[in-house]
Each structure stands twice: as structure tokens, then as C-alpha cells.
Amino acid sequence: MRFPKITSLYGRIFAIFWFTMLMVLVAVLYLSHLDPRKQRDIPPSQMIKYERIRDYIESKYQQEPDLQKIIRDFNRQARPQKSNRPSLFLADLSGNILTGKARKANHFRELRNFVTGYSGTTPKQRLYGHYLIAGPLTINLADQDLLLFFGTRWNQPPPFLLQLFDKPLQLLLAVMAVSTPLLLWLAWALSQPARKLERAAQRVAKGEFVVDHDLETGTTEFQQTGKSFNQMVEAVNQMLSGQQRLLSDISHELRSPLTRLRMANALATRKLGESSELSRVDTEAQRLEQMIGELLELSRMQANSHLERETQPISSLWEEILKDGQFEAEQMGKALKYSDIPNVTVSGNPKLLMSAVENIIRNAIYYGKDRVEVQIYTSKDKLYISVSDNGSGVPDSELQDIFRPFYRVSTARDRNSGGAGLGLAITESAIRQHNGSITASRSDLGGLNVLIQLPLNS
Structure with missing residues (x-):
């Protein structure tokens, strides 16, 4: 016979509860058959011994016709002995005890x-x-x-269940011992899907919008x-993909009238x-074209970036970028120094991560007078x-604004020396x-310090 599989959480809890109650009920009902303190049938093997003793007596x-003499003889033999031989007692058919009256203190009651x-x-x-x-x-x-x-001295220990029911604390411990494995199994059964859901939520928090059917x-x-969570992930994927396609389409469509404007x-x-x-007109058209180019670059990098995730060592992402930046700085008469790259990995879209760090380094080379320092380190x-x-x-009043799209500061990093104001916004988005x-904060070198923080792959 196959029992139906219990798939409901409340069903499993009720099943464990009723199973525990059933075991306690069975123990209580079966106890009456084990309790020697209640009148029970004499085991056959012991009954044979008693019948042999009766036949011997x-x-x-x-040949003895005097009953009183036999009773006195019984009383003498019934005195406490060190042996395990049973004591013998006589009673008439009315239940009056004929032997042992002189030994009332010795189990007569x-x-x-x-x-x-x-x-x-x-x-x-x-x-x-x-006794x-x-x-x-x-x-x-x-x-x-x-x-x-x-009458026989009872040297055997009482049955285990009797000990439990005689001592409530032991009974409680026994019930706990029986129910604990079941509760542990229930906790394990509940924790597994909960942990899967937790890991899926952590992936979403990291920007990995991947449908997981194990949920x-x-x-x-x-x-x-789990089904609702996957539906949410699919909806976010569709929303992000639609937003990225819309940005790409708008940027592409703007280029056509812009090209005609420059030709005219x-x-x-x-x-x-x-x-x-x-x-x-030509200058503004060039800036507009540059802006549209940056938007197209952003849309190309972000297209399905939430779906394309890889786990890579950080050296494979940024080592060549640092070397190229060092070479470009030397060509401009500047010095770029960078620390050793830790041997750790990150999970993400390689193109976005590489573009973000490259943009920050190029800005530092462009705006720095003659010195740029890059420190890469880990903590926890x-x-x-x-x-x-x-x-x-x-x-200081503009440090938080430089990551806004199309924002340019009022100092040397302005419209005449920079781009359209999308570079840092693209980096911040990535x-x-x-x-x-x-x-962003003020650098110890006197200029700007940009600090990027990313979670390590665990």
C-alpha cells in the first residue's frame, strides 16, 4: 500500500504531531500488558514450577491428618531465607489466610x-x-x-516503559527523544527550499536575474x-531588456536627423x-553626436548584461587596462603607479566591469597633473x-553630483575640457x-579620489 506524499508544510507538521501522539497512545495501551503491578496470567514455564511444588507438598x-501441624510446619518454612525459593502460604476456600499470621510484617499485608x-x-x-x-x-x-x-522476591528491573510513566521527567525526555529526529527532519526539509530561495535572492541582489526551476x-x-519568485525574475528581465532596447533604438534613430543636420x-x-x-551649429552638432555615441556605447554594453555573467579573476579583467593606462600616461609625461592585483575572483559582466574601471583610470590620467595612483585591495x-x-x-559640494548623467562641474572638469557628462554615469550604473x-572624495594627492567597492565571489 502506497501512502500519499505530503507536500503541504502544515500537513507535515500535523503528521508529525499525530504520529507522536499515536506512539504515546500505543505505549499507554500496551503498558497494561507489561505492568506486573496488575494481576496478570502466570507464564506457562512458571506455572509448571508452581504445579510441581504443589504436587510435592x-x-x-x-499421610498427615492434622491440618494445624501442617500449618505450623508451613510457618516455620516460610521464614525469610537467603535463597530465591518461593515462600508458601495457605488459605481456605473462603479466602481466610491460614499461614503467615505470625509474620505480619513480612508481606502479610x-x-x-x-x-x-x-x-x-x-x-x-x-x-x-x-515482592x-x-x-x-x-x-x-x-x-x-x-x-x-x-511469594517470590522480584530481582528483575521494572520494564522501561514503567520507569518512564512512573517518572514524568523521564517520560518527557523519551517523548523528546522520539520526536526530535522527526522535528530535525522537518527542519531540514523546510530549510532546504528556504536556502535555495535565499541563494536565489542573493544572486538577484548581485544583479544575476536567472530563473531557477529548483525553487x-x-x-x-x-x-x-518559488514559482512567484521566478515570475518576478522573468518580469525584471523583460523590463530591463525592454529599457535597454528602447535606449538603443532612440540613440540610433537620433543619429539620422543629426547626420542630415551636419550635412545641411x-x-x-x-x-x-x-x-x-x-x-x-557645427560645434553643438558634434557634441550631440558624441553624446549619442556614448549612449549607443552604453546601450551596447548593457544589452542583456544582467543575463551575461561570468566568474573571473580580477587580474584577467584589469591587468591589461592598468598596463595600457601606464603606457598612455608616460606618453603624456605623467606617471601611473598601481599596486599588486590580489588573487581573487568576481562575478559579473566582464565588459561592464572593464569599461567602468577603464573610464575612471582614463579620467584620472586626463585630469591629473602628472601623478596617478591605483590601489587594489580586499577586506573581508x-x-x-x-x-x-x-x-x-x-x-566638496559637487562630489555626489558627478555621477549624475550630463552633469559637469564648474572647474577645470567642464564642458570645454570634457565630454558630454555620461562617462561617470555609465561607470556608476555598471x-x-x-x-x-x-x-568620490578629495584625494591625498590633492585632486580627486574615486573608490569602487564590489562584492567578492563566494
Whole structure:
């Protein structure tokens, strides 16, 4: 017979609860068959021994007609002995005890309780503390039918269940011992899908929007949660992809009228000659074209970047960029120094990560007077990239604004010396997509310091 699989969380909890209660109920019901303190049937092997003793006594006193003499003989033999031989007691058919009255302190009260509480036709036995009384067997002595009882010292330990039910603390510990493995199994069964969901949430926090079908396993509640989580990831993927396609399409469509504008301006210049107005139109058209080019570059880098993730050593990402930056700085009469690259890995889109760091280094080379320093180091589970220059820097009031799109500061880093103001915005977007952060501050060299923080691959 196959039992249906319980897929509901509440179903598993109720199943464990009722299973534990059933075990306790079975133990309570079965206890009555184990408890020697209640009247029970005498085991067959012990019954044979008792019958042999009865037959021996009948044979021994077969020729004795005086019952009182037999009773006195029984009382003498029933004195406490070191041996494990049973003590013998006689009673008449009415239940009056004939032997042992002189030894009331020696289990006589237990014997009287057993005799008065006995009702039936078959011999029984019952335990009183450490003394077991059994009987009665019918015996004929001095031509009278009497009842024979046996008393034996009980040296066996009480059954385990009796110890438990006699001591509530032990019973509680036993129930805990039985239920703990079941509860541990339940905790494990609940923790597995919860951990899968936690790992999936961590991947999303790092910018990895990947559908994980393993989330849709486990109990019904976790299956529904995993399915909803995957639907959310798919919706975010579609939203990001749509946004990136829209940016790319807009940038591409803007180039056509811009190209026609520059052609018309060139024809007007050829026809009318040079003028300040036409030169201004051409200058603004060039800047607009540069801006659209940067937007197209951003859209190409970000296209499906949330889906294209790799785990790579950081040396393979930025070592060549640092060497190229060092060469370019030397050509401009400047010096670029960088620290050793740690042997660690990061997870992300290689193109975005390489472009982000390259943009910061090129800005430092361009705006620095003659010195650029790059420090790459790790702390706990974070990677830090610090780029400093000794240029004119950025006013403290504008340090947080330089990462906004199209923003240009009012000092040397302005419209005449820089681009369209999208470079740092592209870098900030790339770092943020990798669950990192980027901040700007005044450099110890006197210029600008840009600090990038990224999570290490775990």
C-alpha cells in the first residue's frame, strides 16, 4: 500500500504531531500488558514450577491428618531465607489466610490484598514493590481443599516503559527523544527550499536575474513561492531588456536627423562661407553626436548584461587596462603607479566591469597633473579599487553630483575640457548593476579620489 506524499508544510507538521501522539497512545495501551503491578496470567514455564511444588507438598503431607501441624510446619518454612525459593502460604476456600499470621510484617499485608482482590478461576500473579505473589493453586491437605499461594522476591528491573510513566521527567525526555529526529527532519526539509530561495535572492541582489526551476520544489507553500519568485525574475528581465532596447533604438534613430543636420550645415557653410553662427551649429552638432555615441556605447554594453555573467579573476579583467593606462600616461609625461592585483575572483559582466574601471583610470590620467595612483585591495568579502590623481579636483559640494548623467562641474572638469557628462554615469550604473558602490572624495594627492567597492565571489 502506497501512502500519499505530503507536500503541504502544515500537513507535515500535523503528521508529525499525530504520529507522536499515536506512539504515546500505543505505549499507554500496551503498558497494561507489561505492568506486573496488575494481576496478570502466570507464564506457562512458571506455572509448571508452581504445579510441581504443589504436587510435592501433597505427596509430602499425604499421610498427615492434622491440618494445624501442617500449618505450623508451613510457618516455620516460610521464614525469610537467603535463597530465591518461593515462600508458601495457605488459605481456605473462603479466602481466610491460614499461614503467615505470625509474620505480619513480612508481606502479610500484600498477601491479604492479593487474596481479597482476586476474582477468577485461573491463577494470577501481581507485583508489590519487589515482592511477587502468585496463585492460587488448589491443594488437598488433611482431606481438605485449600488454596496455595507463592511469594517470590522480584530481582528483575521494572520494564522501561514503567520507569518512564512512573517518572514524568523521564517520560518527557523519551517523548523528546522520539520526536526530535522527526522535528530535525522537518527542519531540514523546510530549510532546504528556504536556502535555495535565499541563494536565489542573493544572486538577484548581485544583479544575476536567472530563473531557477529548483525553487519550484518542496512543499506546496515553497513551490508557490518559488514559482512567484521566478515570475518576478522573468518580469525584471523583460523590463530591463525592454529599457535597454528602447535606449538603443532612440540613440540610433537620433543619429539620422543629426547626420542630415551636419550635412545641411556643411552645405550652408560651402554656399555662404564661414560664420560664427554656422560654426556654433557645427560645434553643438558634434557634441550631440558624441553624446549619442556614448549612449549607443552604453546601450551596447548593457544589452542583456544582467543575463551575461561570468566568474573571473580580477587580474584577467584589469591587468591589461592598468598596463595600457601606464603606457598612455608616460606618453603624456605623467606617471601611473598601481599596486599588486590580489588573487581573487568576481562575478559579473566582464565588459561592464572593464569599461567602468577603464573610464575612471582614463579620467584620472586626463585630469591629473602628472601623478596617478591605483590601489587594489580586499577586506573581508569586499574588493576595493581606489584611483587618485593630483589634478584640480572637484568641489566638496559637487562630489555626489558627478555621477549624475550630463552633469559637469564648474572647474577645470567642464564642458570645454570634457565630454558630454555620461562617462561617470555609465561607470556608476555598471558598478550598481554588480551590487557595488562608487564614491568620490578629495584625494591625498590633492585632486580627486574615486573608490569602487564590489562584492567578492563566494
